[in-house]
Amino acid sequence: MLASSALRHFRKSVTKTFPCSTCLAKQTFTSHATKCTAKEPDQPLIKTNVPGPRSEALKQELGTVQNSGSVVFFTDYDRSQGNYIADADGNLLLDLYMQIASMPLGYNHPRLIQTVKNAQNLALFVNRPALSCFPPLQWMIRLRNALLSMAPPGLNSVQTMACGACSVENCLKSMFMTYQRQMRGGKPPSQEELQSCLINEPPGCPNLTVVSFSNAFHGRTMGALSMTHAKWVHKLDNPQPIWPIAQFPRLQYPLDQFERENRAEEDRCLAMVEELIEKFNKLDRPVVGICVEPIQGEGGDNMASPYFFQSLQNITKKNRISLMFDEVQTGCGATGKMWAHEHFNLDEPPDLVSFSKKMLTGGFFFRDHLMPQEAGRIFNTWVGDPSKVILLEEVAKVIKEQDLLKQVNETGKYLISSLEEAQVKFDGLISRTRGLGTHVAIDFKDPTSRDHFIKEARNKGINLGGSGSQTLRFRPSLILEKKHVDIFMDVFYSVVKEMYD
Incomplete structure (x- = not known):
């Protein structure tokens, strides 16, 4: 009762x-x-410093059983709503970080709550099947309605995974297996390959490599970590293979004032990619693919032009290797298109696209020739979670029904123009406003200034995060509106003015 x-x-x-x-x-x-x-609340509400005393106490308690150093504050998810996050101390913050770019529709979206309540979905929330062996009856329907309805143009195959890192890991495996299958000319692996792979030796474990880029971030598991070059905290003490690392372009802003310089910078980096492929191939360590973020996230929100990515694709086609876009942070509409690489006008689809975060489930799309030929080659117990795909199905409907990609573009332009205006007023403190959609960033003059701003902004009701050494990154939900930008800019001006005076 x-x-x-x-x-x-x-x-x-x-x-x-x-x-x-x-x-x-x-x-x-x-x-x-x-x-x-x-x-959703109308505005932030701050009762204590952030983090407050209850969050601090909970953090200390958590520290008795695990390292809690990365905890910002403890969250009251029951009270969080829309674009606002509530903490353990009763504070309400406008959240422009959204669980590190992972909440497509904000907190407690009514359509997702209704999906959880739907009795027809209960069995897939209660039972987590081993999808590779015992998928549910409705699995193909769910995949079509969710993932395949959101697939990058030209990519009709998809594999679910649990998280971004394991999605990247299995993209690597797909590239390696496809390359070796091509080298065998369609013949089955030899007995020597089958036996030597069990003891980590060639020819069964060949010395294959993948080109990645400086300041890249592709995950923290061992395979993905081989291509991660953003911060020492990710990699220290972990043995890594020697794979080619090219430099990612460092563009100058405003872009229209540095067209010649930026083209020269991109050409320099592209030449390095080609040199590395040639070098490693001659060392009998063949390059099988290039892995790149459309916008480097963790490494500082670094961007390149469509020309750069078009040229990368030409390089992969010339060398008959794979092109992989890691869209874990940029996928699911954050840039105003469903996939950031759609901004680049590529001649043909990339070979692989990894996803997670806003997509709620991990996984990757791939071209048909990368389909594994033997059972169990891309496999773990769960390879994802059908409950997350059910939620994603509803997210896809909301994006379409409410035309959220249009909203992301309009809100993003408003945010970028507001930051560019502030950049002029506070020249020397902030610079390099950039972004696509609401996937936006701005640089502070140094790491100390950036970190000070993030702390002060939280205490005034705005939750944000950093990337690289001195970049402030925006990772809001798709439902962010211009009114939220106005709330943020009021706080932005109040904090930055104090820092500038």
């Missing part, structure tokens, strides 16, 4: 909105017809 107060809540809360997570947790609903009045 429900308490009388909860019953009174029932009777007063028949509205057009869906139940918030607080109501779900307290079980103060009986059917889809009974709904609460939860809505």
Whole structure:
């Protein structure tokens, strides 16, 4: 039986909105017809410093069982709503970081709550199947409605995974296996290959390599880590193979004032890619592919022009190797297109595209020739989670119904123009405003200034994060609006003015 107060809540809360997570947790609903009045806050609310005393105490407690050094604050997810995150101390912050770029529709979106409540979905939330062996009856329908409906143009094959790093790992395996299959000319592997691979020796474990870029981030597991070059904390003490690392372009801004210089910089980096491929091939360490982020995330939000990525594709085609885009941070509409590489007008689809974060599930799309030929080559117990694909199916519907990609573009232009205006006023402190859609960044003059801004902004109700050494990165939800940009810019001016005076 429900308490009388909860019953009174029932009777007063028949509205057009869906139940918030607080109501779900307290079980103060009986059917889809009974709904609460939860809505996004109008503005931030700060009661304590961030993190506050309760968050600090919880962090200290967590530190007794694991390293809690990276914890910013503890979150009250029941009270978080839309673009606002609530912490353990009762503070409400406008969240422009969204769990490190991972929340497509913000917190407690009513359509996702309705999806969780739908009785037809319960079995796939309760039971997590070993998808490679025992997929559910509706699996192909779910894949078509969710992942394949959002697939990059020209890519019709998809493999689910659990996270971004394991998605990248299995992209690497796909490239390696495809290259070796081509080298065998369609013949089966030899007995020597089958035996030597079991003891980590060639020819079964060949000395294959992949080109990656300076300041890249592709994950923290061992294979992905081989291509990660952003920060020492990711790599120190971990043995790594010697693979080719090319320099990623460092563009000058505003772009229209440095066209000649930026083209020269990109040509320099492209020449290095070609030199490295030739060098490693001669060393009998063949390059099988190039892995690149459309916008380098963790390494400092570094961007390149469509010309650079078109040229990379030409290099891979000339050398008959694979081109992989790591879209873990940039996928699912963050740049105003579903996939950032769609901005580059490539001649043909890339060979592989990894995803996670806003896509709610990990995985990768790939061209048909990269399909594994033997069972169990791309495999683990779960290879994803069908409950996340169910949620993604609803996300895909909301993006289309509400034309959120158009909203991302409009809000992104407004954010970029607002930052560019501020950049002129605070010349010398901030610079290099850049981005696509709402996947935006700006640089501070040094790491200390950037970190100071992030701390002060949190204490004024804005949650943001950094990338690289001195970059402020924006990773909001797809439902961010111009009114939220105005709230942010008010705080931005108040903090930066204090720093500039």
